[in-house]
Amino acid sequence: MMNTNDTSRREFLAAGLLAGVALAGCSSRSNPFQTGDTDLVKPSGKMVKLLSVDGEVIEVDEAFLKPVPDLPPVSNEAARAGIKGKKFVMVIDLSRCKSLKKCQTACNHMHQVHPGQNWIKVYPMQDADHTAPYWQPTTCMHCDEPPCVKVCPVDATFKRQDGIVLIDSDRCIGCRFCMAACPYSTRVFNWGDPGLSPEVAAQPYSCETSIPQKVGTVGKCDFCPDMVREGKLPHCVSACPNGVFMFGDILEDTVTNGDETFRFSDLIRDKAGYRLMEDLGTKPSVYYLPPVNRNFPFKNEEGAEQTKKS
Amino acid sequence: MESSVQQKIIQDLLPQKFGRKGKLWVAGLLFFCALGLAAYIHQLSKGLVVTAMRDYASWGIYISNFVFFVAISLVGSLISAVLKLSNVQWSTPLTRIAEIIAIAAITFAALIIIVDMGRPERFYNLFLHGRLQSPIIWDVIVITTYFIISILFLYFPLLPDFNLMLHTEKKQQLPFYKFYRFFGGFWKNTAKQIKVNKRAINLMAITIIPVAFSIHTVTSWLFATTYRPGWDSTNFGAYFISGAFLVGAGGVVIAMYVLRRAYSLDKYITFYHFDRIGKILVMLALIYLYFNVNEFLVPAFKMKKAEEEHLMGLFNGEYAGIFWFAITSSMLLPILILVFRKGRRPLPAFIAGSLVVVGSWFKRYLIVTPTLLHPFLPMHDVPSDYLRYFPSWEEWAIAIGSLAGMLLIVTLFARIIPIIPIQETITEIEKHEKV
Numbered sequence: 001m002m003n004t005n006d007t008s009r010r011e012f013l014a015a016g017l018l019a020g021v022a023l024a025g026c027s028s029r030s031n032p033f034q035t036g037d038t039d040l041v042k043p044s045g046k047m048v049k050l051l052s053v054d055g056e057v058i059e060v061d062e063a064f065l066k067p068v069p070d071l072p073p074v075s076n077e078a079a080r081a082g083i084k085g086k087k088f089v090m091v092i093d094l095s096r097c098k099s100l101k102k103c104q105t106a107c108n109h110m111h112q113v114h115p116g117q118n119w120i121k122v123y124p125m126q127d128a129d130h131t132a133p134y135w136q137p138t139t140c141m142h143c144d145e146p147p148c149v150k151v152c153p154v155d156a157t158f159k160r161q162d163g164i165v166l167i168d169s170d171r172c173i174g175c176r177f178c179m180a181a182c183p184y185s186t187r188v189f190n191w192g193d194p195g196l197s198p199e200v201a202a203q204p205y206s207c208e209t210s211i212p213q214k215v216g217t218v219g220k221c222d223f224c225p226d227m228v229r230e231g232k233l234p235h236c237v238s239a240c241p242n243g244v245f246m247f248g249d250i251l252e253d254t255v256t257n258g259d260e261t262f263r264f265s266d267l268i269r270d271k272a273g274y275r276l277m278e279d280l281g282t283k284p285s286v287y288y289l290p291p292v293n294r295n296f297p298f299k300n301e302e303g304a305e306q307t308k309k310s
Numbered sequence: 311m312e313s314s315v316q317q318k319i320i321q322d323l324l325p326q327k328f329g330r331k332g333k334l335w336v337a338g339l340l341f342f343c344a345l346g347l348a349a350y351i352h353q354l355s356k357g358l359v360v361t362a363m364r365d366y367a368s369w370g371i372y373i374s375n376f377v378f379f380v381a382i383s384l385v386g387s388l389i390s391a392v393l394k395l396s397n398v399q400w401s402t403p404l405t406r407i408a409e410i411i412a413i414a415a416i417t418f419a420a421l422i423i424i425v426d427m428g429r430p431e432r433f434y435n436l437f438l439h440g441r442l443q444s445p446i447i448w449d450v451i452v453i454t455t456y457f458i459i460s461i462l463f464l465y466f467p468l469l470p471d472f473n474l475m476l477h478t479e480k481k482q483q484l485p486f487y488k489f490y491r492f493f494g495g496f497w498k499n500t501a502k503q504i505k506v507n508k509r510a511i512n513l514m515a516i517t518i519i520p521v522a523f524s525i526h527t528v529t530s531w532l533f534a535t536t537y538r539p540g541w542d543s544t545n546f547g548a549y550f551i552s553g554a555f556l557v558g559a560g561g562v563v564i565a566m567y568v569l570r571r572a573y574s575l576d577k578y579i580t581f582y583h584f585d586r587i588g589k590i591l592v593m594l595a596l597i598y599l600y601f602n603v604n605e606f607l608v609p610a611f612k613m614k615k616a617e618e619e620h621l622m623g624l625f626n627g628e629y630a631g632i633f634w635f636a637i638t639s640s641m642l643l644p645i646l647i648l649v650f651r652k653g654r655r656p657l658p659a660f661i662a663g664s665l666v667v668v669g670s671w672f673k674r675y676l677i678v679t680p681t682l683l684h685p686f687l688p689m690h691d692v693p694s695d696y697l698r699y700f701p702s703w704e705e706w707a708i709a710i711g712s713l714a715g716m717l718l719i720v721t722l723f724a725r726i727i728p729i730i731p732i733q734e735t736i737t738e739i740e741k742h743e744k745v
Contacts, residue, residue, distance in 0.1 A: 104691070116692065116693040116696075117365065117692070118691045118692070121687075121690055121691040122690075122691065123687060123688060123690050123691075124690070125688075138687065147536065147537065150443060150444070150535075151444050151445065151446070151535065151536075152441065152444055153436055153440060153441060153444040153446035153447050153450075154432075154435040154436060154438075154439040154440065154441065155439050155441050156435075156439075171432070171435055171439060172428070172429065172432075173427055173428070173429050173430075173432045173433065173435050173436070174358070174427050174428015174429045174430075174432075175426070175427055175428070175446060176368045176369060176426075176428070177444070177445075177446055177532070179365070179368040180368060180369060180532075180533075180536050180538070180682065181535070181536045181537075183536075183537045183538070183685075183686050184686070184687060185365075185366070185685045185686070185687050185689075187365070188365050189358070189364075189365055189368060189428065190357075190428070191357060191358050191359040191361075191363070191364065192356060192357045192358075192359025192360075193356075193357060193359075215357045215428070216357055216358065216427075216428030216429040217428060217429060218428075277686065280537050
């Protein structure tokens with residue numbers, strides 16, 4: 001089983017490399033993103049020579065050739081529907097976080113977040129005077145009962161079948177009701193011109209990439225659905241050197257930070273995972289593992305003053 | 311009744327030209343409107359970045375101004391419908407003033423909400439993609455309904471007055487003759503017309519009350535449907551409605567005083583009227599005070615962690631100045647002034663009304679912004695100017711411009727149509743003479 005998966009992945013990548021040239025005539029009518037699609041294809045017997053990612057010349061059956069996942073771009077309809085048969089979750093292990101903020105930097109860079117604003121925040125938390133301080137990174141909670149979606153008057157922010165809550169910046173009217181409704185303060189607003197480079201600004205907008213950002217609309221963590229579609233991890237997950245973030249599919253009961261993979265239910269049970277503000281009934285898709293047996297001591301240089309003030 | 315008396319009433323109550331003061335007043339209002347418009351054009355080109363609103367204080371004085379406008383517009387239903395249905399006779403000369411204030415306020419409530427939008431050019435999305443589950447859509451529906459009913463509620467009682475004006479001796483010299491003829495030309499004062507009109511007005515008086523309650527209840531739900539401390543309250547609808555009646559009645563007292571002086575209406579808006587509306591103001595202030603006690607004392611007794619930061623900010627912290635000013639100005643002082651007979655004379659009543667309106671404006675600010683600056687998670691990972699809110703000049707200019715615009719509409723209405731219903735006044739006097 002493992003082996004077949006490997007080959008099909010290699011074929012897939014190799015095919016992707018030459019897709020633009022070799023597949024000009026390839027029909028993309030069947031959904032190339034559907035899971036298990038490869039299994040249905042019958043080899044045609046006609047082999048094509050391709051250059052693989054590590055420079056080897058390989059032969060692939062023509063029938064396995066597919067367009068790269070970025071092409072064609074996901075339609076607004078598909079982006080709103082989400083990926084069938086998936087339910088994404090994130091686990092954030094507070095015992096591993098030392099506020100390096102690599103997640104934040106990667107996220108801000110990949111989503112062209114306006115300077116000064118952050119989709120991911122890393123809070124220095126201390127719940128009471130005599131309780132332990134800890135770092136708490138927050139993303140969008142992608143709630144199953146999202147208060148933001150409830151209040152949006154135009155369906156600009158919506159919940160997909162795969163659990164992801166997204167924003168359609170082409171539809172958002174900028175009323176900011178969702179920002180008032182979100183108890184996790186996760187949403188940011190493009191108050192002025194987002195200040196994008198011409199190349200970024202020229203990209204076609206998609207709610208899955210959330211770029212280019214648009215003035216007068218709301219933005220937030222999107223769980224990087226464009227990456228997820230390609231079978232890759234969200235940027236924050238791969239950027240964290242300490243493996244704080246684990247991402248996965250609750251239906252498969254697996255989460256991974258890239259290096260380690262866990263059974264989600266075991267992880268949550270063994271480490272007593274919890275969600276933020278459970279009492280509000282928002283049912284977040286982000287779980288936290290408590291800051292016990294920490295990898296790093298809590299040292300707060302930059303945040304100390306600011307938290308006191310607020 | 312002798313027709314000379316009738317002619318006198320008509321002459322007294324016909325719309326009058328602006329004097330020097332009136333022209334100056336209009337010019338001043340136009341100036342502030344233009345300033346607000348200029349600020350808005352500036353905002354349109356740069357985006358909401360020109361405001362002081364940021365991710366935490368994501369609503370500011372535009373929204374509190376909106377709440378203020380919706381609140382003050384409720385007075386139309388109070389004076390014209392609630393008092394009318396309770397068979398109160400003395401409110402007749404005040405009905406039109408109240409209705410005009412309602413229309414002017416609701417117009418600017420709608421405008422200021424568009425000003426607050428990040429993408430006003432996408433307003434049509436509300437109709438294209440509107441989702442009934444969002445309280446904003448409820449607000450759009452009820453405010454539109456209220457606006458239409460208020461227009462009709464102003465218009466129907468005007469019909470006999472149009473007819474009167476179209477039949478005065480110097481009718482051709484009336485500057486708005488064509489306007490009257492267009493809107494009231496069909497009115498012939500036939501028994502059938504009068505009967506239909508009366509029924510329509512009664513029907514309107516009944517329907518406008520639930521609609522008026524809806525507009526402000528739904529406005530309160532824009533806040534109360536969220537989880538935030540200071541907004542998460544089952545008291546909010548009633549709290550908003552009672553505050554709205556108070557500020558609206560305060561607005562009417564101001565308008566009564568100013569119009570009485572400007573148009574020498576001493577015979578029509580008398581001490582008796584001030585005495586009566588003064589008593590109503592006391593009652594409304596007491597009711598609002600009651601809801602305030604509920605709104606603040608109950609959570610303060612428990613002092614839940616999230617509420618504590620918010621409440622201490624109001625009672626004792628950064629907002630304490632505005633908070634105690636608003637409570638004193640909008641409730642305590644007016645009660646103290648108006649509870650005495652001498653306090654219900656025109657001038658002190660006018661002062662009390664002004665205190666109510668000014669205090670209420672700041673009260674609305676306190677309802678909106680401090681809550682946003684006390685989120686559940688501490689404010690973090692944002693530039694330092696995100697941590698506080700003080701409106702920018704553009705916001706002030708637009709807010710003041712919208713208030714000026716509302717006053718301008720009231721002023722122009724007073725110039726064009728009789729600010730005191732002529733026909734109804736004549737009928738009232740006839741009734742009294744028969745008795």
